[in-house]
Amino acid sequence: MTKKDTITILEIAKMSGVNPSTVSRVINHPEMVNVKTRERVQRFINECNYQPNPFARGLQTKKSKIVALVVPNFTTLSFAKLARGIQERLMESDYSMVIFSSHEDEVLEKKICKKISELHIDGVIFASSMMPNYDELAYSVAKVFIDRDGSKDGIDTFILDVETAFDKLIKYLVGKGHTKIGFVVGGEESYSGLKKIAAFKKAMNKYELTIDDNKIVGAFWSSKEGWNATIKILEDSELPTVIIAGSDTLGVGVLGAINFKGFKVPEEISVVGFNNEPGSESMNPPLTTMEYDDYGMGKEVAEAIIRRINKPETESITKIYTMNIIERSTVKGIIDKENDI
Amino acid sequence: MTKKDTITILEIAKMSGVNPSTVSRVINHPEMVNVKTRERVQRFINECNYQPNPFARGLQTKKSKIVALVVPNFTTLSFAKLARGIQERLMESDYSMVIFSSHEDEVLEKKICKKISELHIDGVIFASSMMPNYDELAYSVAKVFIDRDGSKDGIDTFILDVETAFDKLIKYLVGKGHTKIGFVVGGEESYSGLKKIAAFKKAMNKYELTIDDNKIVGAFWSSKEGWNATIKILEDSELPTVIIAGSDTLGVGVLGAINFKGFKVPEEISVVGFNNEPGSESMNPPLTTMEYDDYGMGKEVAEAIIRRINKPETESITKIYTMNIIERSTVKGIIDKENDI
């Protein structure tokens, strides 16, 4: 509430009896200035709560100290902890994080990319589940991809090891006696959906399970779509003994639809989610899911974007995160009737 | 990907054979310039895909054309459609929206407010469920409150008519034969939680129901807290016939906990949520909830902040939104045994 609306570097300079350039130095290159003057100037800066005007500064430095996080929507909880990790790390280095949601709309995503360029944002973190669409981005913007491979374009990428995740998961389910496995996941429009389908199939083959294409149905990441997809699976001639949801958000609808159709989870049909999103531990029933260190990933992603902003020419890195099963209450072993006799 | 990184107003001016100020005019005050020159200049602007440098512009105008939305966290879905409405309306007027999450952390919220001032953001929309905490905000920033009353401070406010909402809801439940009503809601730290508790009690009194304080339990807006609060209610000596959740996110945990304790929804215990958040239609079972026009509210909130940015001295407005019951599958009538004979 302090009425310091328009205190400039000039005023600080006058107060301290130095030239504006000296004030600028104590802010940006403190090591260049004499300890005594530095401290005096700093005191005035603190007292007046002086903050450099970002416009003037940006005009000069061409940097905004802002990084953008682009997510597909605000209704997918998987980004919550990730975003928190990013924001915390960014703040440490005095960057601001802004979030844009593309609302799963290509046109909007384009507009956002354009805005990001116009705004002279220093870096962009793409956590979009959509196909890439960043032509409108000035190429000088630092970029980092989450859950999408940009390594061939020299872009730092952070991805989940879904192959191993599905290997673990299918192995786990097989161990529980499951063989008829349904899969509800983002469809063709979605890079990460496609990747998961491939990983799913690979694991199914490895464990010699038959892949039933009727049991793999697309759902564009909302709970409602998860519901609809599940209904389709349940209306097929043969019922799965377990349904995997590509995300916990999807899992909400899977759980709901199974119940709606009169089946019990996990007694009749088991369910597994993905991402360990907030709330999945409290679902009806608590959802067994695949988790990873989303918060930690956030920190590292932020680290990466800062590095790239400052050293654009560094060789790009790729970091892979493993996923682990969190057992809760939606998977039950199947009693093998053959052995029951 | 166009390599237009540094095209300035000067270059456009030269191309068009006019003075930079004329170019500036066609951008900012087109009506002031001759149709012919305007069109010629505009053509060059389009061709070169020229965008004014926001730093230079901001330095001059003291406006960033950015408005911030501050939410308590990224894990509450109630803001999803609201945010979308805001973003859409804002874009129409060429504003960018940035989102900050306070992560329900006071210190962080303070930092965010400070950043917002430093960044010279034009307007801030507070959709925070926390107690107000915006001392760090330069007072010249335009502000709008959602779900919190700022009218006494001359701040535009958009609030939900929870009084009428609870009146409707309790009446509805009473009509279904419910009298023992539990309530899970954000506690003392939360302005909107307090407001809901007051409205709840008022309605309970009106319909001559006894308020049992053991059945009103605080939960800080996460599903998990909703779960814990519900467990408390269910372990009380007397069971409620219905539990109201202050938000659908809380409702997830309410549903989960009731099931966990071995009760059936809605046969044994009914549940009602609040806000009609994305996914609540697909829960297990689909959650009966109180909805309002969140998307429409978003549009109007954006409208308001734009108005206030441009005319800071306008008298402040207060807009109240009504809530309505969406009947789904979590409320069941009670068979009154007295009349059953």
Place this chain on the structure above:
DNA sequence: GTGAAAGCGCTAACAG
């Protein structure tokens, strides 16, 4: 180690 001066790209008086 510090001051002087130029200029980042734009907008807004002020003339004409």
Place this chain on the structure above:
DNA sequence: CTGTTAGCGCTTTCAC
């Protein structure tokens, strides 16, 4: 209706 001019507040050579 359009050009000229003077900054907005800061950083950064370049001298000293």
